[in-house]
Amino acid sequence: MTSATILCSLIALALVAGASAFEPVEQDKTYIAAFQDVTCKSDVIAYPTTTAEVADQIATHVAAAKQAGVQLKIRASHKAFHSSSSFPCPGGKYSAYPEGPDSHPLLPTSDSTQSPANTTTVTLLLDNMTSVLKVNAQKHRIRVQSGMMITQLLQEVAKANMSLPLGAVPAFGDLTLGGVLVTGAHGSGHLATGSLGDIVLELTWVDGQGKVHVSDRGSTAGKALVAGLGIAGVVTEMLLQVQPPSNTQLSTRFKQSDAQLLQAVQEMLKESPHVLVIWRPDLHQYTAYVTKEVAASVPSTGGIINLDLPKLATQALGLSLAAWQADLRDLLPLAALPVKAAIQEMSVGHAMANDLKSKRRMFEGVGDTNMMQAASCGKSCLWHQGAKIAMDDIHMSIELEQLGDWISNVKKLVAADLHEHGAKKHRYLSPGYFWLRFGSGSQDFLSHTSNMTAPVHVQMSFMKSMINPLQPNKFGWILEVIEQFTLCKYKAKLHWGKNHQRDFTHPTCHAVDHLPFWDKAMAFRQGSDPGMIFEPALFTAMAAKLPNTLSQGCALRGECFCEQDEHCAPGFQCVPSLAFTEYKCCKPRSWLM
Structure with missing residues (x-):
């Protein structure tokens, strides 16, 4: 009988004995990211409904693990979590691609990536704690x-x-x-x-x-x-x-030239602290949304954020995106047409809000503050509509004083590596956008705003087709280079819910070195969780500054930045960026001939 089996038996006995009134427990189950691109596997999954039940679950599992002589790992999460990495997983069992050719060596599944020996993993899904x-x-x-x-x-x-x-x-x-x-x-x-x-x-x-x-x-x-x-x-x-009821006023800077983007940002921040910039450097345009609270007595024009997308349009985009992504030599111009239309509509051509009454796009207007802050797309989310579309999300924070230089370097990269100084002007990044948001510095120990003065959250969110997992995001190597120079040159702090595995385990640009209160966090954790049961495997590797594990296809899986061709997807080659030769990326071989 294995130690994990013994532990599960002890837990079952504790439940029968009435140790606590737990919600149903599922054994040997998986839970999957909303984008369907990360799968976690756990020996036990439980659904507590109260703080007392969470406490009972943890205490019972700790006691059973001690009696069985095994290590215990516990993570709290959500059934359809939003993360690009394995932080929501309690052990080493995770998969970057749950679907596709499972037998392919470049795509390890949750069954082929094992948790550490003598370890039992438990997940507390808090989906029922909504009161x-x-x-x-x-x-x-x-x-x-x-x-x-x-x-x-x-x-x-x-x-x-x-x-x-x-x-x-x-x-x-x-x-x-x-x-x-x-x-x-x-x-x-x-x-x-x-x-x-x-x-x-x-x-x-x-x-x-x-x-x-x-x-x-x-x-x-x-x-x-x-x-x-x-x-x-x-x-x-x-x-x-919270606060008394209020309304929020929206003003939009629609499809503006990005020639003076930094100056435009500075002017908008004087108008209101609540600014969201959507930027497409490949189109040389940005659209910005400036919002500010006004009194509830200011008449509302019925503004409401709306994220819904038509199902048929999304499914058609999924097929077009897959064809465009696979067309490495741009030989299928018809496949590119719907993708190019989506590039505009889902980035600088997007309206932040709709008029609730007319359902038309609203660029200027007023709405209830609660309705103007966030919206749910529910089953209308593009990743729920069978289109097999996921998002590549990279999210880091730099100082506002660094933003101008960062913008210049992004433009430099796009001009040299994507457009090849005008020779390939027809090339565009996939549907999605760069977005800029703004914040305040904090004293939180592990925050991506720790000890900062005026953080700017720079995020890249771009669609990729999951129909063929062996085919990376088209022109995704542009993002690979930005990912590296943002982390290394600007010493950016990483958002825990986004980014690839490789960002947290970069061989030379260590994420922990960018967190000034790291020692305080570890000192507190020593008292609150001396057994480190809440620490996931990726965090352990990051804390120890363990470098990316280099293996065949590791760049495709987001586990490394390439150093050799074998680290890239089939048909791709590891080469230096044209604009920033110190950073390597995976480009299609056909473009290098």
Whole structure:
């Protein structure tokens, strides 16, 4: 009988003995990222509904693991998590590609990538922890469970005749509050409210022994937990400071030339701290959305964020994107037409909001602050419509004073490597965009805003077809180079919920060196989780500064930056960037002949 079997038997006995009233437990199950591009496997998956149940689960598993003499790893997550890496996985069992030719050596599955020996993995999925626990209308406060999604929070706040402060949450509403909090996900607020952590007053959390704690936001525990990736404990509840009802005014700078992008950003930030810039350097254009709160008495024009996409259009785009992605020599111009249309519509041609009454795009107007902050696309999300489309997400934070130089280097790269100084002007990156958001520095120990002055969150979100997992994002090597110089040249801090494995284990540009309060985080974790049961394998590798493991196809899987041709996808070659020769990337062989 294996140690894992013994542990599971001990847990079953504890349940029969009435140790706690757990939600149903699933054994040997998987849970998959929303984009269907990362799969986690866990020996045990449980669905607690209260803080007490989370505490009981942790205490029971810790006791059983100790009796069985095995190591224990526990992660709290969401059934359809939004992450590009394996941080949501409790062990080493994960797959970068759950679908496709499983037998191909370049695409290891969750069965072929093993957890460490003598280790049992447990996942607590907080999908059922979605309740409002208390509302204080007089003080404008609300206490909620951490499994609640952003859209539900906005609805509950509105129901209580209050508003969530503008900038506190990301625009994508299908994220859980716990996930947003521990990864440091954010809205946009230059030296103003710009993240969920900015409105947290108090956190309820469970440590690595199963003990429940209640901590103020400004305490050492608060600084360790917010944007702390859950390595110090599981956040189960949060008390939020909201505000009286208000409206939000939207102003759009539509399809502007990016020739003076930095100056435009500086001017917009004088107008309002809440600025979102969508940029396409390959099109030489940007569109920016400037929002600011106004009194509830200011008449609303019915503005509401809307993320819905027509199902048929999305499925057609999926097929076109796959054909375009596979056409390395640009021999199929018809395949490129719908993709090029999507490039405009889903980037600089996009309207942030719709008019609720007419359903038309709204570029200027006013809406309820709760309705103007975030929206859910639900089953209309492009990755839920059978189109086999995922997003390549790279998300790092630099200082505002570095932004001008960063913009210049992105333009330099696009001109040299993509357009080849005018010889290949027809080339475009895939549908998606660069986006710029703004924040405030924090004293949180592991945040991507730790000790910063005026952070700028630079993110690249580009679509890729998953129909053939062996085919990388077309022109994705442009993003590979930006990924490297943003991390290394600008010493960017990494967002825990985005980025590839390789960014956290870069061989020379160590992510931990960019976190000035790292030692404080580790000191607190030593007390809250001495057994390190909450620490995932990728975090362990990052903390030890272990370099990327180089192997066949590792760049395709996002596990390394190439050093040799074999690290790239079939038909691709590892070569230096034309603009930045110190950085290598995987380009199609056909372009290098």
